[in-house]
Amino acid sequence: MAKTEISTLGEFGLIKHLAKHIQLENPSSEKGIGDDAAVLNYTGENKRALVTTDLLLEGIHFDLTYVPLKHLGYKAAMVNISDIFAMNGTPKQITVSIGIDKRFGVEDIEELYAGILLACSRHHVDVVGGDTTSSLTGLCISITCIGEGEVGKIAYRSGAKQNDLICVSGNLGAAYMGLQLLEREKRLFQNDKNLEGVQPDFAGKEYIIQRQLKPEARGDIIKALADAGIVPTSMMDISDGLSSELFHICDQSKVGCNIYEDKIPIDYETASMAEEFNMNLVTAALNGGEDYELLFTVPLEMHEKINEVKDVHVIGYITEAGAGKYLTTRDGAAIELKAQGWVHI
Amino acid sequence: MAKTEISTLGEFGLIKHLAKHIQLENPSSEKGIGDDAAVLNYTGENKRALVTTDLLLEGIHFDLTYVPLKHLGYKAAMVNISDIFAMNGTPKQITVSIGIDKRFGVEDIEELYAGILLACSRHHVDVVGGDTTSSLTGLCISITCIGEGEVGKIAYRSGAKQNDLICVSGNLGAAYMGLQLLEREKRLFQNDKNLEGVQPDFAGKEYIIQRQLKPEARGDIIKALADAGIVPTSMMDISDGLSSELFHICDQSKVGCNIYEDKIPIDYETASMAEEFNMNLVTAALNGGEDYELLFTVPLEMHEKINEVKDVHVIGYITEAGAGKYLTTRDGAAIELKAQGWVHI
Numbered sequence: 256m257a258k259t260e261i262s263t264l265g266e267f268g269l270i271k272h273l274a275k276h277i278q279l280e281n282p283s284s285e286k287g288i289g290d291d292a293a294v295l296n297y298t299g300e301n302k303r304a305l306v307t308t309d310l311l312l313e314g315i316h317f318d319l320t321y322v323p324l325k326h327l328g329y330k331a332a333m334v335n336i337s338d339i340f341a342m343n344g345t346p347k348q349i350t351v352s353i354g355i356d357k358r359f360g361v362e363d364i365e366e367l368y369a370g371i372l373l374a375c376s377r378h379h380v381d382v383v384g385g386d387t388t389s390s391l392t393g394l395c396i397s398i399t400c401i402g403e404g405e406v407g408k409i410a411y412r413s414g415a416k417q418n419d420l421i422c423v424s425g426n427l428g429a430a431y432m433g434l435q436l437l438e439r440e441k442r443l444f445q446n447d448k449n450l451e452g453v454q455p456d457f458a459g460k461e462y463i464i465q466r467q468l469k470p471e472a473r474g475d476i477i478k479a480l481a482d483a484g485i486v487p488t489s490m491m492d493i494s495d496g497l498s499s500e501l502f503h504i505c506d507q508s509k510v511g512c513n514i515y516e517d518k519i520p521i522d523y524e525t526a527s528m529a530e531e532f533n534m535n536l537v538t539a540a541l542n543g544g545e546d547y548e549l550l551f552t553v554p555l556e557m558h559e560k561i562n563e564v565k566d567v568h569v570i571g572y573i574t575e576a577g578a579g580k581y582l583t584t585r586d587g588a589a590i591e592l593k594a595q596g597w598v599h600i
Numbered sequence: 601m602a603k604t605e606i607s608t609l610g611e612f613g614l615i616k617h618l619a620k621h622i623q624l625e626n627p628s629s630e631k632g633i634g635d636d637a638a639v640l641n642y643t644g645e646n647k648r649a650l651v652t653t654d655l656l657l658e659g660i661h662f663d664l665t666y667v668p669l670k671h672l673g674y675k676a677a678m679v680n681i682s683d684i685f686a687m688n689g690t691p692k693q694i695t696v697s698i699g700i701d702k703r704f705g706v707e708d709i710e711e712l713y714a715g716i717l718l719a720c721s722r723h724h725v726d727v728v729g730g731d732t733t734s735s736l737t738g739l740c741i742s743i744t745c746i747g748e749g750e751v752g753k754i755a756y757r758s759g760a761k762q763n764d765l766i767c768v769s770g771n772l773g774a775a776y777m778g779l780q781l782l783e784r785e786k787r788l789f790q791n792d793k794n795l796e797g798v799q800p801d802f803a804g805k806e807y808i809i810q811r812q813l814k815p816e817a818r819g820d821i822i823k824a825l826a827d828a829g830i831v832p833t834s835m836m837d838i839s840d841g842l843s844s845e846l847f848h849i850c851d852q853s854k855v856g857c858n859i860y861e862d863k864i865p866i867d868y869e870t871a872s873m874a875e876e877f878n879m880n881l882v883t884a885a886l887n888g889g890e891d892y893e894l895l896f897t898v899p900l901e902m903h904e905k906i907n908e909v910k911d912v913h914v915i916g917y918i919t920e921a922g923a924g925k926y927l928t929t930r931d932g933a934a935i936e937l938k939a940q941g942w943v944h945i
Contacts, residue, residue: 281693360604365617381625384653390660390739392658392737
């Protein structure tokens, strides 16, 4: 049989390709593939069940050289919890499947679980099931999160309308710069011929390291929006990078966008690290990923209300379909945004 | 830190150990770890959501030397669907996560998906989400199935009562003997020094091969029981082997059991294969696993009704707590059952 390299399609292309064959037949399957979570109607009334899942593989998604198992567990649970928040929902349960190879002892798995349970307790999420198995080939973690949403308040990627304000929570690029730093220290350590085991110096870099190793799902923002009476017209979490996520929202909403370089929130540690690495700061913020901040749109009329929500930043606005996706730089130039996705394969 | 080998606990021991730290805090988490699926209350009324998940890793759960990708997809979906039936529920949705390494092309993943979708269409299940990622270390499949159950009809492992009849559907040991045959042919092929590539001869063995490669979840039995007005007092599917599953039901129900060797249903292909391999047939039926038949208990008063349900066999009865778990052999001897679990690690 002819063999098409998966790289010719890329992650999103492969998903789209496979999804073509998928038809939903149950009335309870309200929304399938294509958002942060599936939407299931198990009540017939106003509540909906939300389901999301993630697969994390050693060597691809994490490097145990510098990621402690407790942090890994925390992050694995948190990124799934984040996907439920990204639907404007409330996470309630997770299932945890792990494949374990011979390197790991019971204490290791306890550490991993301690991290998972800590993340869960932060957001009142219950571990309700899973699967544990041996692995020949490294650690493997698959988590599914189930949550609850309300009809009319669930935020899909497809709801952005022309003139809506584009908002992000927190700041961007920090997790990516934290990863760059950890990778550099790993190389230095591996090249340490004298095997003196010099401990890496992370002083002044604690924040970006933490953003990489211990991301926090923004349940606080979901609560703040609800308290302010704001229902986002579209929303997703930023796992692949701002640029990539904007493409998803614009494509699914059939709109364009314009964002402003000087409005993108960036922490000073991120900026100083980018300078040290001689990297373009905006590129890091646009394409970095793994910040797990929320990207969402609200109607223009919400302008004053949204400005009062702590730690939310308006970075641009939605334009009409066909207008393209643009970044206005500090010097006023409009450059077209490029999507970047999954480049593992 | 002290390192405790995971093998000292075993699969079930490890799960029990980890579950000690898990407390449920959401009212909607009705039943967590410890059954075929979790039970979630997303309605407040009579319906419950059921959730189950499985992780399949190359080299541990499947061998691509003799398992076609389409069959693998079919089986991966089917074993999850089977877990929802094993709660006396109806499967509705699955999420599919796959980790793919460089050996695989788009057509391969299409084959895998074709199998998944075929299994789903057999049972009217929708694929509603998932995750695709690259893998450095072989194929990895994680499936979560969500279904629906009704309060009062959901069958837990913990509901068996003294004097209940123990029933199994179909026949046992076939999938295990199919695996033995496939493994033998693989060894012969690998030892074929002349590289003549002699094709294996599976004539007369089609049934056991199919039981291994293409198991069928027994939705038909669930329907037949419902039609007959029978609500099992306990139920689970047979994935690890009859003996192991009886231990789960007896331990969780706090009862003993007595089953009869001559009542255990066995197909003649299974029997003839065991003879060819010089293996003990009862051992294969008790410990073989992967048949995905249903093991369940019904009240003694259902005796006549259950005898009328096609392809269901009464193999014994539940005894009082502390009475132990026994097999009565053909010559009338009572031998104590041994649990066998997961022996991968």
